[in-house]
Amino acid sequence: MRLVIKGPNRLQGRVEVSGSKNAVLPILAASLLCDGTTVVEGVPRLKDVAVMCGVLQHLSAKSTWKKDSIQVDTAQIRLEEVSEDLMRRMRASCLVLGPLLARFGRVRISQPGGCNIGSRPIDLHLKGLRLLGAEIKERSGYIMAEARKLTGAEIHLDFPSVGATENLMMAAVFASGTTVIGNAAKEPEIVDLQNFLNRAGAKIRGAGTQTIRIDGVKSLHGPMGHRVIPDRIEGGTHVVAAALAGEEVIVENIIPEHVGPLLAKLREAGVAFAIEGDAIRVLRQAEPKAVDIRTMPYPGFPTDLQPLMCVFLTVAKGTSVVTETVFENRFKHAGELSRMGADIRVEGRSVIIRGVRQLSGAHVVAPDLRAGAALVLAGLISENSTVIENVEHIDRGYEDLERKYQGLGALIERVVS
Numbered sequence: 001m002r003l004v005i006k007g008p009n010r011l012q013g014r015v016e017v018s019g020s021k022n023a024v025l026p027i028l029a030a031s032l033l034c035d036g037t038t039v040v041e042g043v044p045r046l047k048d049v050a051v052m053c054g055v056l057q058h059l060s061a062k063s064t065w066k067k068d069s070i071q072v073d074t075a076q077i078r079l080e081e082v083s084e085d086l087m088r089r090m091r092a093s094c095l096v097l098g099p100l101l102a103r104f105g106r107v108r109i110s111q112p113g114g115c116n117i118g119s120r121p122i123d124l125h126l127k128g129l130r131l132l133g134a135e136i137k138e139r140s141g142y143i144m145a146e147a148r149k150l151t152g153a154e155i156h157l158d159f160p161s162v163g164a165t166e167n168l169m170m171a172a173v174f175a176s177g178t179t180v181i182g183n184a185a186k187e188p189e190i191v192d193l194q195n196f197l198n199r200a201g202a203k204i205r206g207a208g209t210q211t212i213r214i215d216g217v218k219s220l221h222g223p224m225g226h227r228v229i230p231d232r233i234e235g236g237t238h239v240v241a242a243a244l245a246g247e248e249v250i251v252e253n254i255i256p257e258h259v260g261p262l263l264a265k266l267r268e269a270g271v272a273f274a275i276e277g278d279a280i281r282v283l284r285q286a287e288p289k290a291v292d293i294r295t296m297p298y299p300g301f302p303t304d305l306q307p308l309m310c311v312f313l314t315v316a317k318g319t320s321v322v323t324e325t326v327f328e329n330r331f332k333h334a335g336e337l338s339r340m341g342a343d344i345r346v347e348g349r350s351v352i353i354r355g356v357r358q359l360s361g362a363h364v365v366a367p368d369l370r371a372g373a374a375l376v377l378a379g380l381i382s383e384n385s386t387v388i389e390n391v392e393h394i395d396r397g398y399e400d401l402e403r404k405y406q407g408l409g410a411l412i413e414r415v416v417s
């Protein structure tokens, strides 16, 4: 599967952001904790969501799509090992650890594979589960977790890991007493998970701050119609696309404060935009200026938007330094952008980018999800044609990306290779 883009393009009009992938995945995992039927609304049709539904089906929790909502029925749920194949297809499958341990007292999953952006261990997840009373055995390739009962504990995360915070929140919902998670991740997706769980009857407070408290309850009942938050990374991607190639673009269904760090950086670079409720109007740019960026856990600049901002900086005036502090190998887009005429070089945990006048189309390969989206933005502003291979990576996190950009006037087509 490939995308062909004829550039350069000027984008004009309105683009609507879909529901958040990184909110839906933990919430679908959390539905395993709930008796009865759960309905989640505003769900994007993404490969990663389909894989998570596959994991639920594997555990005999029936999931059915109706338009943009998913109904999960856990009446027939039974404990099953989450197979290596499912784990390999999506790392976020490890989010079933907490819910299955809480509900059944036992769970076996295969070690989640690393991926292109880093080794991505789950040692912080396991350390927290042990503190809650689980016995964890790691065999080659497998993780076995057992706990006759889980007891509330004080957990302090060495790093504000999003996944570890989510897994431990879910593991603690039935634990006796109170669990406190210190140095918790503060991402908006954690707040959405707390809101979902509390609607199901959990007693959680503090999500969005560095300390989350969970008081154990007896059971949860599936909420009928939890609408997930808009995808702040997809929304940020469109704001950067508009800043790069927009005449005037309105990005709709976005929560501006969730992309605050991005907006601050774009303002520093001289980009003009107006916040209009749940929309952001991005105006045609003069010549954007180079800025330095350092990715950090929320509310710092998000690592997921780092590749997209690198594209923006390849044609900004001046030299920028972008430092990636969250993942150890997230500059795979640099090589592909160089082939499109960018002056970008990796130096350890940073890239140095010197602005050039224009990129030029090339035949490139999407190395991972966000780097793939970055190549789409580069293709939009490049002269001549760009062909992007391995579009499957992009489909993991963006619903109908080419249709959305066609709607803004871009010459972009999907070609089955």
Ligand code: EPZ
Pocket (backbone or CB within 6 Å): 021, 022, 025, 092, 118, 119, 120, 121, 122, 123, 124, 125, 126, 159, 160, 161, 162, 163, 164, 185, 233, 303, 304, 326, 327, 328, 369, 370, 397
């Ligand atoms: C979530 O991944 C997101 N995925 C990622 O989005 C996002 O990049 C990341 O958070 C950071 O914001 C989902 O929500 C499904 P972490 P997660 O645990 O939970 C290290 C995308 O593009 N770490 O906060 O895996 C880890 O190796 C994806 O949508 C440990 O060392 O992120 C990484 O270097 C990519 N031990 C750093 O922490 C652990 O036990 C951040 O990981 C856990 C994490």
